[in-house]
Amino acid sequence: MSVALKKDNREPVRIQLKKNDQVKVIAGRDKGKTGRVLNVDKEKGRILIEHVNMVKKHTKKNPAKQIAGGIAEMEASIAVSNAMIVCPKCGPVRIAHHVTEVAGKSHRSRVCRKCGQALDKKA
Numbered sequence: 001m002s003v004a005l006k007k008d009n010r011e012p013v014r015i016q017l018k019k020n021d022q023v024k025v026i027a028g029r030d031k032g033k034t035g036r037v038l039n040v041d042k043e044k045g046r047i048l049i050e051h052v053n054m055v056k057k058h059t060k061k062n063p064a065k066q067i068a069g070g071i072a073e074m075e076a077s078i079a080v081s082n083a084m085i086v087c088p089k090c091g092p093v094r095i096a097h098h099v100t101e102v103a104g105k106s107h108r109s110r111v112c113r114k115c116g117q118a119l120d121k122k123a
Contacts (some may be wrong), residue, residue: 013045015080016095023083024092046077053078087112
């Protein structure tokens with residue numbers, strides 16, 4: 001008797017958060033904490049936030065990679081639905097998109113739904 005392995009056929013979630021965004025956790029064990037987004041996994045719909053959802057990981061000593069063995073603390077990912085982007089004026093807000101057309105090209109930017117302030121950093 002062979003058992004067919006179940007494949008995860010979910011569609012990737014459309015994530016509006018980006019790396020280095022300041023976010024606030026709105027649900028779960030770390031509700032209320034704020035931090036910077038370190039990694040975004042679009043396929044799984046999860047994000048990694050600095051100093052949020054800390055877990056202990058048992059590591060084996062590996063002198064070749066300068067890894068000391070023992071119990072290490074690291075961040076684990078949380079679902080993207082449990083975090084909201086933080087607007088500098090308003091606090092945690094939803095994201096709207098503003099489209100501007102310059103010289104025939106359209107540029108889409110993320111803005112705050114409450115005050116309309118741009119959430120994308122101009123680098």
